[in-house]
Amino acid sequence: MVEDRFLIWRFNRGDPAALCRIYERYRDCLLKVAAALLNDRSGVEDVLHDVFVNFAQSVGRFELRGSLKGYLSICVANRARDTNRTKQHRNAVCLDEVPALSADGVGPEQAAMGRDLAARLDAAMADLPDEQREIIVLHVQSKLPFREIAGLRQISINTAMSRYRYGMQKLRSMLDGELES
């Protein structure tokens, strides 16, 4: 991304507008990544805060290898993993707090089923091993290619793809069980 390289160049020169632009550009995506990876979603803002403060401190010496979105997404994932380990517990999932699946143009029953599915997915995602959940979120939400995730995580691309596949199989297995019941 030429614009990212340009923003990083300005950022390294100490341009506050560049930092703001980078933040605005990736804020929403990173919030989603944090929300999907944190066991306790009340910490979403803290994760983003810590990631951007650390990033800001690298001014003048930041070197972009790969995509900026990939780098920031991995930072969020790392921070989320640290936070999860620190807290070591997951808040119980309350149905009312579970985000509803998009229900545009569907009836109330389907919308209700969407909420239910979302709750199941929420629980299923929480039960996945960290490394599988992380790759699913980075690949699906941040749209990072497996090759980039593998590079950022310093694992082989086959490992990255395997983790993704195993994670998806577990989710599917759980959803199938729920749908059949």
Place this chain on the structure above:
Amino acid sequence: MTDTRDTERMVETYLASLRTPAADGVDAKVLPDALTAMHKAKPQTAPSSRPIWRTIMANRASKVTAAAVVAGVVLFALFDSFTQPAWALADAIEALKDLQAVHVVGAFPGGTAEIWMRANEGKTQSTDVVVRGSHGAITWTQDGSTYHYEPGQNTVYYEHAMTLGMAQWLGPELLEMLSAAENAKVVRGKDPATGRDRVMLMCSLIDVHGAQSWVIEFDAASKLPLAMRQWPNLDRSGPPSFDAFKIVYYEDLPDNIFDVPIPSDAKYVEKPLEIPPETVGVMSNPQDGIPVEGMTQQEAAEKAVRTLYRAVIDQDMNSLKNISPLCRNWGDEFLRQIVFKPDKDDRIVEIIEVGRIRKTGQSPLGPIAAIPTTVRLENGKKAQQQMIVQFRQFGEKASCVVHGPYGLPREIE
């Protein structure tokens, strides 16, 4: 059983629907601390870019590239500003109706250049442009800015304006406009090499880029432009500054045509704001423009562009020429068609906002400044256009005029 793709879709929907905290609250929590952290850690000095730019422009290869870039701008942007020539070729208009992209190959003194260009959805102006020079230089537009990469210097020169491209897409609308030009001349005949019938349009004008003249050749059978030559003077004398010998149209082009790989260690240097010296004389009549005594540059520039857009909205030709004297170089009918656009749904009907001065520079006449204005069009869309304002001081009297657009307008909504 749900299959893997279904599961992926569900996960995608689930992630997209995850609730996150309101942006305002997050911004208030994150940005101040991040900016403070950056301020404490940031490097203390940054080298000035202007001397580097001058050095680069003194390099012959860079001048050649710059010529190609200008060619890219003007050739196709014939009308990056208040300018135009032409005549009507009803069949050509029809032939161009569905063509949204163009590929041009041409020569300039010292090299060749290849231009890829794509129009916006409404086919009113170009959006994506890439010019690749034979010695490796690349110029392109992205997100409202223009970049120029010099491989020998490993440097990207940029400006926050779309100074490359066509203010009016080379399509039906442009040809309609061409028919309104005062000095346009049409010659019909046969191509001596192929024997095919052809139509040549010749025109010239002084616009914001300086003096320019063109010959555009149309194929009488296909009704499409085939070739174009441009000279940096009004009488087509001397060698052309750009000779586009191949012009091929496409319904569309793949996105990767417009991808420009740049080394990650390339330097970035902002271009200075400048205007062609030959346009300064036209703006030096003390009778033109508006008095701005006692005003700040911001206030004066804002008043100037408001006066300009008021003239456009009111279709007041005299006021337009007074505030933007370069317009005097073009005929009334031509101005009416390209500036007032009385019959078009993209004519300007309201000034929404005049922004802060984004960039300043210096001309022989005094300081200049680029200032953005957001306007509403008849079709309800909003567009943003930067204008260059020229500040002047004649004796005790301060005044200013509008030089013309700084880059192409951008639809913002």
